[in-house]
Amino acid sequence: MKKLLVFVLALSLYCNTSAQNTVEAPKGFSNDIGQMISMLDNLKSRVERHVVSLDQKGTDFLLDENANSPGAIIYHLAATEAYYQVYTIEGRGFNKEEAKKWDTALNLGEKARQEFKDKPISYYIDLYDEVRQQTKVLLKTKDDAWFKEMNGNMSNHWAWFHVMEHQANHMGQLALITKRLK
Numbered sequence: 001m002k003k004l005l006v007f008v009l010a011l012s013l014y015c016n017t018s019a020q021n022t023v024e025a026p027k028g029f030s031n032d033i034g035q036m037i038s039m040l041d042n043l044k045s046r047v048e049r050h051v052v053s054l055d056q057k058g059t060d061f062l063l064d065e066n067a068n069s070p071g072a073i074i075y076h077l078a079a080t081e082a083y084y085q086v087y088t089i090e091g092r093g094f095n096k097e098e099a100k101k102w103d104t105a106l107n108l109g110e111k112a113r114q115e116f117k118d119k120p121i122s123y124y125i126d127l128y129d130e131v132r133q134q135t136k137v138l139l140k141t142k143d144d145a146w147f148k149e150m151n152g153n154m155s156n157h158w159a160w161f162h163v164m165e166h167q168a169n170h171m172g173q174l175a176l177i178t179k180r181l182k
Contacts, residue, residue: 032144050174060117072116074124078131079105
């Protein structure tokens with residue numbers, strides 16, 4: 001009887017979890033763009049689960065002298081997404097003001113290790129949230145025809161796919177780092 005109860009509970013948890021793992025366009029977005037937004041938001045929530053409870057020591061933790069801290073990595077994700085906003089929507093790179101805000105995070109390295117510390121994880125998550133909200137505002141004004149258009153040597157769809165795969169890559173990195181903290 002106990003084994004049956006455990007099985008039923010496990011099955012129930014699996015069904016509830018898997019039912020939530022769908023890709024559906026939020027209201028107000030074209031189908032393809034909305035599906036990308038759904039996937040980006042899913043990844044963002046999974047990225048944040050790794051870091052949301054970090055204290056200051058964890059936020060600034062470096063695996064070694066060449067590593068990036070969890071805080072810097074979250075800033076990097078926000079910077080990359082901000083770059084693809086201007087690249088795909090406006091067809092340009094960062095202007096001087098934007099570069100001042102984002103270039104260190106975009107490139108990471110020694111300068112980032114020195115600059116991105118002593119701020120709580122909420123600082124970095126708030127930046128990430130602001131960028132994502134702007135992504136949604138901008139992409140809501142576009143349609144699936146625009147998504148398929150070429151922008152230089154890539155389609156806008158591929159550019160946003162790259163943002164998504166970039167976040168997935170760093171999600172794995174954050175999982176490794178946070179496991180080392182325990």
